[in-house]
Amino acid sequence: xxxxxxxxxxxxxxxxxxxxxxxxxxxxxxxxxxxxxxxxxxxxxxxxxxxxxxxxxxxxxxxxxxxxxxxxxxxxxxxxxxxxxxxxxxxxxxxxxxxxxxxxxxxxxxxxxxxxxxxxxxxxxxxxxxxxxxxxxxxxxxxxxxxxxxxxxxxxxxxxxxxxxxxxxxxxxxxxxxxxxxxxxxxxxxxxxxxxxxxxxxxxxxxxxxxxxxxxxxxxxxxxxxxxxxxxxxxxxxxxxxxxxxxxxxxxxxxxxxxxxxxxxxxxxxxxxxxxxxxxxxxxxxxxxxxxxxxxxxxxxxxxxxxxxxxxxxxxxxxxxxxxxxxxxxxxxxxxxxxxxxxxxxxxxxxxxxxxxxxxxxxxxxxxxxxxxxxxxxxxxxxx
Amino acid sequence: xxxxxxxxxxxxxxxxxxxxxxxxxxxxxxxxxxxxxxxxxxxxxxxxxxxxxxxxxxxxxxxxxxxxxxxxxxxxxxxxxxxxxxxxxxxxxxxxxxxxxxxxxxxxxxxxxxxxxxxxxxxxxxxxxxxxxxxxxxxxxxxxxxxxxxxxxxxxxxxxxxxxxxxxxxxxxxxxxxxxxxxxxxxxxxxxxxxxxxxxxxxxxxxxxxxxxxxxxxxxxxxxxxxxx
Numbered sequence: 001x002x003x004x005x006x007x008x009x010x011x012x013x014x015x016x017x018x019x020x021x022x023x024x025x026x027x028x029x030x031x032x033x034x035x036x037x038x039x040x041x042x043x044x045x046x047x048x049x050x051x052x053x054x055x056x057x058x059x060x061x062x063x064x065x066x067x068x069x070x071x072x073x074x075x076x077x078x079x080x081x082x083x084x085x086x087x088x089x090x091x092x093x094x095x096x097x098x099x100x101x102x103x104x105x106x107x108x109x110x111x112x113x114x115x116x117x118x119x120x121x122x123x124x125x126x127x128x129x130x131x132x133x134x135x136x137x138x139x140x141x142x143x144x145x146x147x148x149x150x151x152x153x154x155x156x157x158x159x160x161x162x163x164x165x166x167x168x169x170x171x172x173x174x175x176x177x178x179x180x181x182x183x184x185x186x187x188x189x190x191x192x193x194x195x196x197x198x199x200x201x202x203x204x205x206x207x208x209x210x211x212x213x214x215x216x217x218x219x220x221x222x223x224x225x226x227x228x229x230x231x232x233x234x235x236x237x238x239x240x241x242x243x244x245x246x247x248x249x250x251x252x253x254x255x256x257x258x259x260x261x262x263x264x265x266x267x268x269x270x271x272x273x274x275x276x277x278x279x280x281x282x283x284x285x286x287x288x289x290x291x292x293x294x295x296x297x298x299x300x301x302x303x304x305x306x307x308x309x310x311x312x313x314x315x316x317x318x319x320x321x322x323x324x325x326x327x328x329x330x331x332x333x334x335x336x337x338x339x340x341x342x343x344x345x346x347x348x349x350x351x352x353x354x355x356x357x358x359x360x361x362x363x364x365x366x367x368x369x370x371x372x373x374x375x376x377x378x379x380x381x382x383x384x
Numbered sequence: 385x386x387x388x389x390x391x392x393x394x395x396x397x398x399x400x401x402x403x404x405x406x407x408x409x410x411x412x413x414x415x416x417x418x419x420x421x422x423x424x425x426x427x428x429x430x431x432x433x434x435x436x437x438x439x440x441x442x443x444x445x446x447x448x449x450x451x452x453x454x455x456x457x458x459x460x461x462x463x464x465x466x467x468x469x470x471x472x473x474x475x476x477x478x479x480x481x482x483x484x485x486x487x488x489x490x491x492x493x494x495x496x497x498x499x500x501x502x503x504x505x506x507x508x509x510x511x512x513x514x515x516x517x518x519x520x521x522x523x524x525x526x527x528x529x530x531x532x533x534x535x536x537x538x539x540x541x542x543x544x545x546x547x548x549x550x551x552x553x554x555x556x557x558x559x560x561x562x563x564x565x566x567x568x569x570x571x572x573x574x575x576x577x578x579x580x581x582x583x584x585x586x587x588x589x590x591x592x593x594x595x596x597x598x599x600x601x602x603x604x605x606x607x608x609x610x611x612x613x
Contacts, residue, residue, distance in 0.1 A: 003499075010493055014482075021484035296480040299441060300541075301469025302497055303462070379436045381476050382553050 011309035014297075018290060019314050026318075029282035033322025034329060036275030040354050041330040043268035045344035047261060049337070052345050054186035054254045055247040057121075061101070061129040064224045065231065066246045067214035068239050073257065074250040076119060076187050078103045078212035080205060081238050086214045092234050094227035096219040099128040100211040102196045104203030105189070109168040110159035117189040118158075120169070122199025128215045130180075130193055136163045137178025142194045149178040153341060154190035170202050184341055186254060268354075276361030279318050283311060283369040291376060298378035308370050315366040319359060387450065388548040388581040389415040389438055394447035396433055407433050408444070409604035415549060415581040415597075420572045422592060423585045425601035431585045432553065434601065438583065439472055439551050440464040452548035469498050473542030473580065475552035475571065479534035483527035487518065487537050490526055491544055498545035505544075512540040516570060532563035539571050543578050550575050552584040556591065568594050 019026055052059075057075045058066070067089055069079030089098040102122030107115050123130045123142060130139050131151065141147050148167070150160055160167070165176045174194070183191050200206055218227045224242055231240040241249065255261030287294070294307055334344040394411040397404050407430040415421050425431050436442035437449060440456060441464075449456040452471040456464070468474075481490050488509060495505035513519040516536045521529060526537065535555060542550050552571060556564030568584070568591055575582040584595065592598060598609040 006496055010496055013489065014485075014493065017484045017489070018482075292480065293482050296476070296482070298465075299439070299468065299474060300494055300497070301465050301467075301472075303465055306497070379441045381474070381480055382432045382436060 007303075007306050008309065011306055011313055015310040015313035015317065018286065018293075018310070019317055022286065022289070025282065025285065026321075029278055029318055030321040030325060032278035032282075033275045033318050034325035036271045036273075036278060037322050037326025037354075037358060038329045038333075039271030039274065040268045040358070041271075041326060041346065041351075042333065042344065043264045043271060044350050044354060045330060045334060045346050046342060047255065047264040047268075048345035048347070048350060049343040050186060050260065051251040051255060053184045053341075053343065055250045056184055056186075057129065057191070058243060058247050058250060060132060060183075061215050061243075063099075063128060063215040064218045064243060065216035065228050066241045066243065067098075067216065067231065067235060068241060068246065069212070070237070070239055072239065072249075074253040075103070075246070076250075077253075080207070080210040080212065081214070083209045083211050085235055085238055086211065088234055089214050089216055089231060092227065092230050094219050094222040094230060095216055096222075097126070097217045099124050099126045099215045100196055101129040101213040101215055102199045102206075103212040104199055104206065106170050106202035108158055108190075108192065112159060114159070116157060116159075118169075118192045119185060119187065119189050120199050120202050121191050121193050122196035122211075123193060124196055129213075131183045133181040135179045135181045139178060139180070139193070141177035142198075144177070144195075146172065146174050146198060147177040147194065148174045148198075149180055149193040150176055151180045151183040151190060153182075153184060153339075155179070157190060158192075172201060174198075184343065188341065272354075272357050272361050275319075275322060275358050276365050279315050279322075279362050280365030280368055282318060283315055283365060284372065286314060287311070287369055287372055292380070294373065294376050295378050295380045298376060299381045304374060307373055311369050311373060312363070312366045315362045315369075319362040323355060323358065386417060386453065387414045388417050388419075388452055389413070389583065390448075390450040391434070391438065392448040392450075394434070394437060394444045394449065396430070396437060396442070396444045396446075406604060408437075411447070411601075411604075411606045413438075413599060413606050415583050417548070417579055417581050418576055419597055420575065420582045420595045421584070421597040421599060422595040423583060423599045423601060423606070424587070424589070424592075427587075429601045430604060431601055434606070435551055435553055435583075435585055438549075439474060440467045470545065471548045473545070473547035473550040475535070475538050475542045475550065475555045477554040477557050479531075479538040479558075481526035481529075481534055481537055481541075483525065486523050486525055487513070487529070488522040490537060491541055494541050495544050500545060508544055509540070512543060512574075515574065516540050531559050532567065535559060535563075535567045536570065539567065539574065542571075543574055543580065546578060547580055549581045549583065552582070554586055555584065556586065556588060561590070564588070564591070565594075 067085055069081050072078050086098055086100050104120040106120050108118045109115055127139055135152050142149055150158055160176050163176055167174050185191050218224050228240050337344045391411050391413040394408050396408040397406045399405050423431055437444045451467055491509045513522055518536050572594055596612045599606050600609050
């Protein structure tokens with residue numbers, strides 16, 4: 001144990017001093033590794049942000065179960081279901097409350113004549129599925145005729161400058177009575193909130209007795225899965241999904257169904273490869289620069305294993321410095337992106353995977369260099 | 385005095401088949417503790433090959449090698465490394481210090497690698513640096529030292545772990561005559577004081593009076609030219 005600690009501290013000293021003797025090269029390499037790291041984190045962060053955004057409406061509703069039209073691929077592409085399903089759901093044991101939600105694609109006309117595709121969300125008196133934070137006005141105002149609430153993030157896109165402004169939606173006049181905060185949309189078509197009774201005027205696919213979703217809250221202590229099963233029996237012509245299932249389905253549709261996820265993952269892997277390449281090239285260059293010194297150490301009786309530790313520690317230093325700088329970059333860009341429609345998200349699990357992936361790539365680079373290390377002939381010290 | 389280095393019927397050939405080139409053709413050589421021996425010979429005569437074999441860096445094609453009373457061959461890679469680490473001290477032509485470390489760190493890593501405790505290593509480094517008049521340079525980076533200073537540190541490095549035998553390859557070739565003499569004096573004096581055997585390879589005939597034994601290598605064979613008590 002003592003000898004292991006001694007060998008480690010020796011390797012640490014040699015690795016560190018060798019590396020810092022090439023400050024310029026190390027700085028450039030660290031930036032390279034950080035760029036690879038950042039690329040991976042940004043891609044994963046962007047994907048997580050997209051998934052988050054694409055399922056935000058589902059999260060925001062804070063309900064246990066969703067009754068949706070058969071094979072509805074995502075929240076944004078719900079299909080009409082009879083309003084009767086709402087009443088049927090309310091009668092199922094374990095259901096505390098059930099509310100309708102309406103989702104329609106329609107067209108917003110700006111004052112300057114430009115047209116903007118919007119996702120019109122119709123709420124009932126419970127306001128379930130509506131925004132949770134209001135900057136101006138009252139969400140309840142949507143219950144009034146021809147009143148809408150828009151989100152602050154899309155004011156410019158919609159050409160809205162203030163509460164009270166008039167707008168035109170598919171030929172119908174509407175008044176902006178409130179501005180919400182934090183309601184991002186994944187489709188780039190802003191959410192606009194109004195009442196169900198109002199919203200139904202904007203989508204001709206719907207009949208007067210149709211809605212898009214039934215949002216179900218279970219009774220306290222009720223088993224959500226059991227209630228879901230009861231609902232499935234009671235409502236065979238529609239699908240009943242838990243919140244998590246619907247989130248997964250929406251995320252899966254956008255990330256896998258559209259191919260976006262594949263592109264993102266390929267780019268994220270590319271980031272890992274770039275990091276590994278920079279590390280391996282730097283280690284190789286260091287090894288070449290210090291070949292005579294490695295030969296000297298081998299001649300003086302340093303074990304190849306100890307020198308291997310030197311190489312591994314150097315790859316660890318690069319990995320750590322790259323990860324730290326990459327993280328700082330990511331945090332900075334993430335902060336800026338927070339106010340944009342494309343937020344970056346990261347959680348401990350994803351970060352652990354990225355760190356682990358990059359660490360594995362670094363170890364791989366170190367192993368490759370180790371093979372080169374073994375080819376050093378200590379007898380060259382006599383001919384140097 | 386016991387032999388700290390013994391070569392018995394050492395043969396070594398580079399290449400195989402038609403390309404085979406025998407360099408050593410049955411070399412017998414013995415260095416005892418306290419000996420200051422010099423090996424001379426023309427270029428290409430096999431001096432460096434013999435030094436590599438004696439330093440456990442090269443396995444001879446045939447013959448037996450004994451270092452500090454241990455029969456060396458056959459030995460594993462790890463055993464050869466251990467012998468170099470514990471029993472042999474090296475002084476190379478260009479000192480070969482690690483330029484990114486300070487003088488003290490250059491010595492410290494060798495001492496710790498040889499298994500000296502940090503306390504013992506510290507005392508020993510201080511002692512040797514004082515004796516070699518290098519204590520004022522202990523904190524300097526090896527890269528900024530002059531050639532003579534580097535070779536002094538290399539001498540300290542070779543003696544640090546109290547080796548049984550010190551092997552030096554042209555230790556003065558990269559130095560001026562004055563400084564070269566000083567380095568050889570230090571090497572011979574301190575090797576004797578430490579009780580180690582010393583085998584120096586050199587082309588510089590002016591240095592010969594500083595050694596009590598001389599071997600000459602020619603035609604792949606070694607013969608002892610003289611031994612002065």
